[in-house]
Amino acid sequence: MSKRVLIVDDEKNMRWVLGQALSGEGFEVVDAADGKGALASVSDQAPDIMILDHRMPEPDGMEVLRRVRGKGQTFPIIMLTAHGNVAQAVEAMKAGANEYLTKPFDLEELKLAIDKALQYSDLANEVERLRQELDREYDVEGIVASDQRMIEVIETVRKVAPTNATAIIYGESGTGKELIARALHNLSDRANKPFVSVSAGALPDTLLESELFGFEKGAFTGAVTAKPGRFEMANGGTLFLDEIGDISTATQVKLLRVLQERTFERLGGTRTIDIDVRVVAATNQDLQQLIADGGFREDLYYRLNVVPITLPPLRQRSGDIPLLVAHFLEKYNAGSMRITPEAMEALVTYQWPGNIRELENSIERIVILTHHDEIGLDDLPAEVRAGMSPTQRMPSGFQLPEDGVDLEEVELDLVRQALDRTGGSAPKAAKLLGLTAKTLEARMARLGL
Numbered sequence: 119m120s121k122r123v124l125i126v127d128d129e130k131n132m133r134w135v136l137g138q139a140l141s142g143e144g145f146e147v148v149d150a151a152d153g154k155g156a157l158a159s160v161s162d163q164a165p166d167i168m169i170l171d172h173r174m175p176e177p178d179g180m181e182v183l184r185r186v187r188g189k190g191q192t193f194p195i196i197m198l199t200a201h202g203n204v205a206q207a208v209e210a211m212k213a214g215a216n217e218y219l220t221k222p223f224d225l226e227e228l229k230l231a232i233d234k235a236l237q238y239s240d241l242a243n244e245v246e247r248l249r250q251e252l253d254r255e256y257d258v259e260g261i262v263a264s265d266q267r268m269i270e271v272i273e274t275v276r277k278v279a280p281t282n283a284t285a286i287i288y289g290e291s292g293t294g295k296e297l298i299a300r301a302l303h304n305l306s307d308r309a310n311k312p313f314v315s316v317s318a319g320a321l322p323d324t325l326l327e328s329e330l331f332g333f334e335k336g337a338f339t340g341a342v343t344a345k346p347g348r349f350e351m352a353n354g355g356t357l358f359l360d361e362i363g364d365i366s367t368a369t370q371v372k373l374l375r376v377l378q379e380r381t382f383e384r385l386g387g388t389r390t391i392d393i394d395v396r397v398v399a400a401t402n403q404d405l406q407q408l409i410a411d412g413g414f415r416e417d418l419y420y421r422l423n424v425v426p427i428t429l430p431p432l433r434q435r436s437g438d439i440p441l442l443v444a445h446f447l448e449k450y451n452a453g454s455m456r457i458t459p460e461a462m463e464a465l466v467t468y469q470w471p472g473n474i475r476e477l478e479n480s481i482e483r484i485v486i487l488t489h490h491d492e493i494g495l496d497d498l499p500a501e502v503r504a505g506m507s508p509t510q511r512m513p514s515g516f517q518l519p520e521d522g523v524d525l526e527e528v529e530l531d532l533v534r535q536a537l538d539r540t541g542g543s544a545p546k547a548a549k550l551l552g553l554t555a556k557t558l559e560a561r562m563a564r565l566g567l
């Protein structure tokens with residue numbers, strides 16, 4: 119597409135010469151004979167670049183430049199200034215001109231200036247586009263994250279959401295597995311079709327099968343009418359199979375078949391039903407271990423494990439805690455509540471065995487129970503506060519057991535805990551242990567870590 123250039127000069131000849139030259143270069147040319155006309159053209163014509171004469175009757179070029187930039191318009195502007203007037207040129211650049219040419223100039227000079235300014239603005243536009251894309255990327259479906267591993271999770275979600283690939287989400291309870299599953303759905307072209315969720319853990323085997331596959335009338339005692347299952351309800355959309363590790367091996371076989379063939383029959387039925395469903399599974403169990411123990415079929419595992427997504431526990435991404443706290447304060451209409459540094463430190467230090475769900479519940483309770491506008495240590499749940507008690511932090515009350523200890527073992531354990539808690543960051547772990555990063559590194563080497 120050709121670029122549109124706006125030429126602003128009160129001299130008719132100048133407009134004509136420049137217009138001829140630039141349309142010969144493939145530009146679409148519009149012009150204006152004064153400042154007023156220039157401002158009107160800027161808003162009506164949305165030029166890609168403007169050649170602006172400095173000296174014109176009011177409003178003059180400088181004034182036009184200031185007003186255009188004042189409105190946040192960023193397209194390149196080349197000022198034409200009087201020969202030898204350096205002050206004018208400097209003033210123009212300060213006010214946001216990209217280039218200036220002193221009259222008289224030759225056309226080659228002008229073309230070069232235009233090329234340079236356009237290149238620069240294309241680059242700036244590209245940067246802006248990428249920045250907006252980033253903004254969008256990290257504001258995906260209300261997922262709050264700054265931790266590198268979580269950013270990678272979000273990148274994976276964005277990348278695989280538009281595909282039909284089966285995904286499985288691993289993570290402890292409360293780490294956001296369902297949130298991620300919903301994001302996979304909402305960012306896909308299935309978004310306006312149903313997202314149906316089934317929790318395998320909540321149901322006994324036979325009930326689970328009738329939930330998943332539905333049943334025909336008379337399939338079993340009590341089946342007085344036919345009923346479609348969740349697979350059918352999710353047709354065209356996404357089926358979220360939560361706690362997949364709890365499914366019996368018999369049901370696993372049936373599930374495997376649906377995943378392989380995308381067909382099934384209702385319980386007690388003979389009609390084969392075709393479905394188009396994207397399956398997202400989740401588990402807080404170690405499926406490899408389950409397979410080793412004979413509790414999970416390896417072939418089903420490979421069917422599900424096409425896109426594995428692992429959510430780190432909150433204690434390994436404590437850097438996200440302040441962000442999450444702010445997010446949940448906002449969510450519970452307490453965005454204006456402040457929080458003391460000690461309270462924040464306690465929240466960051468606590469291990470959060472229930473992960474983000476536990477953090478969210480705590481913040482909700484705090485918001486309800488706190489009637490001043492600053493959250494302090496005293497407002498935190500007892501277990502969170504306990505994490506900050508000196509005896510917990512400094513094992514000075516440590517009792518040497520009768521049969522003694524292996525000091526190296528204890529040290530190894532503490533170093534491991536510190537690394538675990540800080541997501542493997544040696545400098546942060548060193549801080550927790552009261553060591554310098556150097557000392558910790560030396561010890562880690564000695565301990566064989």
Ligand SMILES: Nc1ncnc2c1ncn2[C@@H]1O[C@H](COP(=O)(O)OP(=O)(O)OP(=O)(O)O)[C@@H](O)[C@H]1O
Pocket residue numbers: 260261262263289290291292293294295296297298402445474475478
């Ligand atoms: N990164 C995050 N940003 C914002 N909110 C989050 C995030 N992760 C989880 N949450 C919120 O925490 C709560 C628990 O998340 P979710 O239900 O997805 O966890 P889960 O892993 O499915 O838990 P469970 O294993 O107990 O079912 C939800 O309210 C969810 O919106």
Ligand SMILES: [Mg+2]
Pocket residue numbers: 295296360
């Ligand atoms: Mg869940």
